[in-house]
Amino acid sequence: MILSQEFYHRDTIDVAKDLLGKVIVRVVRGKILSGMIVETEAYRSKDDPGSHAYRGMTERNRVMFGEVGRSYVYFTYGNHYCLNLVAKDDSTAAGAALIRAIEPLQGIELMRKFRKISDIYNLTSGPGKLTKALDITKDQNAVDVTKKGELYVTEGRRIDESQVIAASRIGINLGLDKKWRFLIKDNQFVSKKVRL
């Protein structure tokens, strides 16, 4: 069951939290790669100095201002791509949830080839790692993830509120007061760094 556009048409923070346990599906060369989301971060707009959208729309972030339920993929640090899902309610102009880590489910051998490593706990435990494992690049920017295609998101396991940890977001200097990083308690596949 693919998540509908309605799922993404809510406060970015709620969507980021509710994405835990959902499954990302990536189809490459006819093969299916998938993994359960175990860690996310919410990025809003005018109220969030840590967000790309804080200073308004630019060529890079324009997808964050567009239709919900689409992917926002950007390139950073000269090496890596990061995958976000556009999500927001009508009270704000832009917003997206960064997918920080997934637990590999299907197509693990192909992921190992893309990552050139074998350790399953290191395969998709970080935003730059999981895009490499799923062969996601700028070509997958602005893809509609509410429809079956090369990239979409389905229902997965229900995660109880008591299993969700909220923490400060990683890799930013502004907006650290906001606890908008969400991860599944005791999951082995989250990215290691924890700043509370």
Next chain:
DNA sequence: CACCCGATTATCT
């Protein structure tokens, strides 16, 4: 396990 640092380039000021 914790901290430090270089790589590498699109994007913004």
Next chain:
DNA sequence: GATAATCGGGTGT
């Protein structure tokens, strides 16, 4: 010209 929603390798504890 500076910075960055990162990673992996290196060193030290």
